[in-house]
Amino acid sequence: MKDQLRQAIIDGDAGVATAMTQALLATGASPREVLDEALLPGMEVVGVRMREGECFIPEVLLSARVMQACLDLLRPQMAEGEGAGLGTVVIGTVEGDLHDIGKNLVSMLLQGAGFSVLNLGTGVTAADFVAAVREHAPRIVGMSALLTTTLPHMGETIALLKAEGLRDSVRVMVGGAPVTAAWAEEIGADGYGANAGMAVERAKELVG
Amino acid sequence: MTVRVKWLTASEREAVYAQALDILERVGMRMKGAAVLPLLQEAGADVDDAGTVRLPAELVERAVATCPRDLLMAGETPEQDVVLDGSRTFFNVSGCGAKALDQDTGAVRPSTLGDLRDGTIVLDATPELDVVWTFLTANDVPLERRELVEYYTYLTETSKPVVFVDCPEKTGHVRRIFEIVSGDLERFRQRPRMSLLCAARSPLEVNGGLLDVACEFASLGAPIWVYSMPISGATAPVTPAGTLALLWAEVLGTLTAIQTAAPSSPILACCGPGILDMRYTTMSLGNLESTLMGAAAVEIGHHLGIPVHNSGLSTDAKHLGVQAGYEKGLKVMAAVATGADICSGGFGFLDSSSTFSLRAIPVDAEIAAMATLMARGIEVTPDTLLADSFERVGIGGDFLREKETRRRVRAGEHYVPRIGSRLPFEQWIAEGRTEVDAADQAVRAALDAREQRGPHLTEDQRRALAEVCDVTITT
Numbered sequence: 001m002k003d004q005l006r007q008a009i010i011d012g013d014a015g016v017a018t019a020m021t022q023a024l025l026a027t028g029a030s031p032r033e034v035l036d037e038a039l040l041p042g043m044e045v046v047g048v049r050m051r052e053g054e055c056f057i058p059e060v061l062l063s064a065r066v067m068q069a070c071l072d073l074l075r076p077q078m079a080e081g082e083g084a085g086l087g088t089v090v091i092g093t094v095e096g097d098l099h100d101i102g103k104n105l106v107s108m109l110l111q112g113a114g115f116s117v118l119n120l121g122t123g124v125t126a127a128d129f130v131a132a133v134r135e136h137a138p139r140i141v142g143m144s145a146l147l148t149t150t151l152p153h154m155g156e157t158i159a160l161l162k163a164e165g166l167r168d169s170v171r172v173m174v175g176g177a178p179v180t181a182a183w184a185e186e187i188g189a190d191g192y193g194a195n196a197g198m199a200v201e202r203a204k205e206l207v208g
Numbered sequence: 209m210t211v212r213v214k215w216l217t218a219s220e221r222e223a224v225y226a227q228a229l230d231i232l233e234r235v236g237m238r239m240k241g242a243a244v245l246p247l248l249q250e251a252g253a254d255v256d257d258a259g260t261v262r263l264p265a266e267l268v269e270r271a272v273a274t275c276p277r278d279l280l281m282a283g284e285t286p287e288q289d290v291v292l293d294g295s296r297t298f299f300n301v302s303g304c305g306a307k308a309l310d311q312d313t314g315a316v317r318p319s320t321l322g323d324l325r326d327g328t329i330v331l332d333a334t335p336e337l338d339v340v341w342t343f344l345t346a347n348d349v350p351l352e353r354r355e356l357v358e359y360y361t362y363l364t365e366t367s368k369p370v371v372f373v374d375c376p377e378k379t380g381h382v383r384r385i386f387e388i389v390s391g392d393l394e395r396f397r398q399r400p401r402m403s404l405l406c407a408a409r410s411p412l413e414v415n416g417g418l419l420d421v422a423c424e425f426a427s428l429g430a431p432i433w434v435y436s437m438p439i440s441g442a443t444a445p446v447t448p449a450g451t452l453a454l455l456w457a458e459v460l461g462t463l464t465a466i467q468t469a470a471p472s473s474p475i476l477a478c479c480g481p482g483i484l485d486m487r488y489t490t491m492s493l494g495n496l497e498s499t500l501m502g503a504a505a506v507e508i509g510h511h512l513g514i515p516v517h518n519s520g521l522s523t524d525a526k527h528l529g530v531q532a533g534y535e536k537g538l539k540v541m542a543a544v545a546t547g548a549d550i551c552s553g554g555f556g557f558l559d560s561s562s563t564f565s566l567r568a569i570p571v572d573a574e575i576a577a578m579a580t581l582m583a584r585g586i587e588v589t590p591d592t593l594l595a596d597s598f599e600r601v602g603i604g605g606d607f608l609r610e611k612e613t614r615r616r617v618r619a620g621e622h623y624v625p626r627i628g629s630r631l632p633f634e635q636w637i638a639e640g641r642t643e644v645d646a647a648d649q650a651v652r653a654a655l656d657a658r659e660q661r662g663p664h665l666t667e668d669q670r671r672a673l674a675e676v677c678d679v680t681i682t683t
Contacts, residue, residue, distance in 0.1 A: 056486035178306035196489040
């Protein structure tokens with residue numbers, strides 16, 4: 001059944017995936033087992049295929065949605081905090097910027113990869129990011145920008161996290177069309193993704 | 209004959225336009241916080257508390273009818289003026305980028321004021337380039353000073369019309385800049401040296417603050433480039449037809465707002481559709497779908513009587529290689545052959561118009577020149593048929609010694625490439641000079657010439673501009 005569930009994730013078959021998830025739980029498999037031995041390996045295959053250009057992003061997103069539907073079935077039976085999978089990511093587009101398609105794509109892929117994602121939307125101020133870190137204790141904060149004039153708000157957010165004594169509690173990732181690896185390093189970010197897939201890979205590395 | 213390619217039948221064109229009007233009437237466009245909302249409501253639009261504006265078709269069509277067909281963007285002198293009157297395709301640089309390809313190391317790095325300055329100098333020296341956008345970010349200038357320092361650099365290093373790509377924050381300073389470069393605001397209205405880009409955020413949203421600035425500039429006489437850049441499959445439907453409909457909904461919605469606030473404003477409809485590469489989740493502009501959509505968008509706009517821009521020189525290539533050549537060539541040819549009024553996307557830009565490369569400017573100039581000449585077609589007249597030459601040269605003769613051959617070659621009958629090579633193979637090898645070397649030579653010549661010429665504008669204008677922009681004049 002675990003193999004069937006894994007394949008259903010790869011195929012993006014919600015009907016089979018949720019049925020198999022329920023069946024496994026009914027036979028006594030623990031939620032952790034279902035997650036680690038079927039759901040995540042299925043998404044791992046999808047991730048590899050995406051990296052190798054064999055899989056289109058709408059297909060990846062379908063698998064990610066199916067994975068979320070299965071996680072929703074597992075969560076009530078998971079211990080507190082266990083449902084967060086790889087951890088929580090707080091993500092948003094920085095202050096002064098409305099663009100969010102890239103950020104939303106990264107959010108969907110992060111969820112598919114096993115992260116719990118809190119999407120703060122657009123125009124998120126440094127104070128908003130810091131408040132979210134305080135409230136939700138995420139493992140990663142992700143900031144996105146498209147407008148070059150809004151890039152400095154990324155540095156402001158990192159500075160504010162430091163000033164509030166929160167910088168060491170969270171990893172920071174940045175992304176968006178005008179962002180470069182050099183910029184990410186300059187402002188003290190921990191990670192950068194040139195595209196959504198690379199962002200997810202880096203996020204997984206950061207939470208180790 | 210001027211070449212004109214058609215991409216849509218009349219009924220296809222009408223169907224896209226009708227869909228765009230339907231989107232605006234049924235779904236609407238969000239313009240949250242824009243000062244023009246009450247005026248739109250008075251004019252018959254339905255405006256809700258979220259700032260979503262549903263526009264009846266008749267309001268949109270009234271707004272379109274007030275758009276002037278011809279549009280002037282003035283240079284420092286009339287010789288640099290750009291008049292979009294449908295007679296030819298002009299070219300502008302793309303932007304606003306934040307990355308530059310280091311010409312020495314080949315590495316991508318944040319762009320600097322030096323890149324911006326050198327780029328503007330080379331663009332100014334490039335005859336095929338007609339309009340300069342604020343194309344690059346000076347990341348090394350502190351943000352609080354950056355905008356005005358950039359404006360100072362553009363206006364002192366080019367005499368061509370300038371377009372603000374990002375919304376100016378210091379609009380009071382910008383009005384003063386208009387006065388300095390034109391003499392006064394009335395003269396600016398007659399000969400607007402600067403324009404503003406007003407870009408929608410797909411799908412169906414325009415920033416209220418940006419729209420306010422656009423309306424303010426429009427009321428001063430600045431042309432407004434109403435820009436839609438939907439990404440097919442991501443922020444627009446996956447089909448080119450659906451994306452076109454969304455694009456025109458966004459252009460028409462924004463245009464209607466501006467014309468409601470400032471009637472009869474000069475508006476340029478800007479069509480920069482992209483696609484989301486579904487393997488790598490990257491935004492692509494150099495693809496064939498964008499080429500088709502951009503060209504078809506030009507047809508629709510011209511049918512409405514509006515001048516149209518197209519991002520015709522875009523490439524997804526990361527370097528000046530094979531991909532850059534074929535993408536730029538195919539895309540610009542489609543745009544020019546359709547009669548786009550002005551094309552951007554290139555003149556230094558690679559990587560989907562996000563990375564600036566100085567040496568790409570002369571290459572883009574060559575591609576643009578060739579496309580422009582091809583779109584002019586073949587001139588067939590008694591004069592060009594050279595009827596009397598056949599008997600004179602005779603069977604088995606040669607035309608090399610004909611007076612017309614000599615005269616017309618000197619007058620430019622055949623295009624002479626400056627970047628591409630036609631040397632015999634062995635000579636090409638011996639010369640050891642590639643297209644990139646030719647481009648670098650053109651860049652150096654432009655930069656050297658600037659050192660001899662000095663900056664643009666009068667000394668008084670530069671001093672006044674430096675004061676407004678808080679710049680210390682060093683030369």
